[in-house]
Amino acid sequence: MTEPALRQRGNRAVFGVVFLMVFAFSYSEQVVSGLFPVVSGGGQTMWGIAVVVVDTGVLASVGLMKRVITKADGDAPRLWGWWWAGVVVLLGVDVIRLLPWHSIQLDLLTATVYAAAMGWTTAASLNSDPLALFSTARRVALPTDWQRVRAIVPLVLGTYLCYLAASAFVDYFDVNTMRTLDAATAELIAEMDIPEQMAVLSQLCEGAISPAFFQQIVGVLPVLLLTLGIEFNYFRRTLTDAGQRAATAATVTVMAVGLVGALSTLPWDGRGCDDVLSSWHEYLAFLFAVQGIFTGLATLVWLLVSSTPDVAVDESAVT
Missing domain, CATH: 1.20.120 (Four Helix Bundle (Hemerythrin (Met), subunit A))
Structure with missing residues (x-):
């Protein structure tokens, strides 16, 4: 070959x-x-x-x-x-x-x-040697290793927060909240007057995650993408090595999936038995949104911490 x-x-x-x-x-x-x-x-x-x-x-x-x-x-x-x-x-x-x-x-x-x-x-x-993340000597001796290790750090941090979100969804949120009516409850409500039915149905069912969370994600993720792409010149700076290109593509994909997941919840307001997400829809949208937002934030902070200028400034040329 x-x-x-x-x-x-x-x-x-x-x-x-x-x-x-x-x-x-x-x-x-x-x-x-x-x-x-x-x-x-x-x-x-x-x-x-x-x-x-x-x-x-x-x-x-x-x-x-x-x-x-x-x-x-x-x-x-x-x-x-x-x-x-x-x-x-x-x-x-x-x-x-x-x-x-x-x-x-x-x-x-x-x-x-x-x-x-x-x-x-x-x-x-x-x-790439994982110890390049902690050793200056290894970073100098193994520049390609450092490029690849540095590129995946935000992805790992975003995934870690996704794991924590999955645990929090089960441990802290009421995942067994009523989302649809059982037959017996539906029969009782059917016997009520229309105004009473509407009042009861609007309060009886709700999701585990506040709809406001997804609305905020929809507003924040595009701003993060624009910040990474324009203000920090992220996409041009991270295309020199295959590992960096792969990590950049994965980062954008994670953030895009998180945005799509949050957008997919907007047609439902999260309250009322006809307007609540299914448990799996809500769970996956929550995980995608958390991973997307924290991967974006981790990338933003990591760029500030670890990046160096593309071209060193020639001080003698400065008048």
Whole structure:
């Protein structure tokens, strides 16, 4: 295989790693828990095992892509210790979630460990040393590693907040709130006068998330996108390496999906039995919105913290 063809194949693998980890892996639990009862024809008692199987398949695919990226970079095999450690931790957390233990503290701990393991596994899969994030010497010695690690930091932080949001949705919000009327209640209300029916129906059903949250997201996300694209020249600054291009594309996609998720809730006002989102619609829109807004904010802050000017200023030319 010629060098340009090998490089192109490596670039595709870089995009594959980023998008598989950010989307397929991050949302495997939500997708499987929703689809498993439909596919299996049964309950959700085995969906946790299905999540482990799906995550194993995703990580195996990422491992194959890591080999392609390493070969395209012209490096000897490296960072497999980091990669295997991440795989063990990620699948270990999946197994822990199968156990009947549940508490807010445990959810916070597992989300933190999971996000950290996802971050270093993604970095290692991109053939970049995760320690470049903390070591100046490694950043100087391994500039490509630093470019790729730096590019995925906001995505990992946004995913971490998404994990916390998923736990908060279950632990703090009233997810069992009445969204539709049961037959008995509907019969009782049908016997009331029309004004009474309207008053009762407007108060009886509501969603778990305030509609005002989604309305604010719709207003904030476009501003963040414009700020990143224009004020900080984000898109031009992050197209020098395949890892940076992949992370930029994933960041824009996450924010766009979050905006679409929030927009999809606007036709419903969140109150009244005929005007409440379904639980899955609300849950996914909430996760997409949280991940989109925090990925955008993390990217904005990270640019201020880690970026350097494209061209150094020549002081002798300044009069």
